[in-house]
Amino acid sequence: GAGVSQTPSNKVTEKGKYVELRCDPISGHTALYWYRQSLGQGPEFLIYFQGTGAADDSGLPNDRFFAVRPEGSVSTLKIQRTERGDSAVYLCASSSLASDTQYFGPGTRLTVL
């Protein structure tokens, strides 16, 4: 079946703009995660959804970052008033309720000029 998909693949924006990044998980996966990977670093956790609710948002760096998953499937990561330091690859992963394995999408590379 289809894997995790993320759109857009690349996003270039200007400082201060608003961006939305989309994640479409594997069908039937109830858990969805967002990670941020800065250049030369490993991915860092941002937020985790179980169904429609955010079960753990402890990784969101500040209130400019927000994520939703209104129907328990597709999720959108929203970043307001973007800063150059937000430039990174944003990775999405999903897993089933009983699984201990997270399956990752190809990521969105965000560049803030």
Added chain:
Amino acid sequence: AQTVTQSQPEMSVQEAETVTLSCTYDTSESDYYLFWYKQPPSRQMILVIRQEAYKQQNATENRFSVNFQKAAKSFSLKISDSQLGDAAMYFCAYRRWGSNYKLTFGKGTLLTVNP
């Protein structure tokens, strides 16, 4: 808080040879999972191998095997008969026991395979 350390920023290996990537971690928990993920230039994180901490037997997946030393909190990855397609960033990751917890990653090791 759990931490994962990969002390080798870069490693290289000759095709068909064996290479070992190191990983250490810190946790106060007794049950957990450990993973190795591969990230090629396409950015897609691909699961290579996983280990449950309660299992004494080291996990093996074809040419990939781990040396899990729980007391030493060490989790190294051995790649045998290295192939050109093994060239990638390799990340070690930790996860709490139970379903659906976040992964904590190391900084990664860039593996180059020389023909």
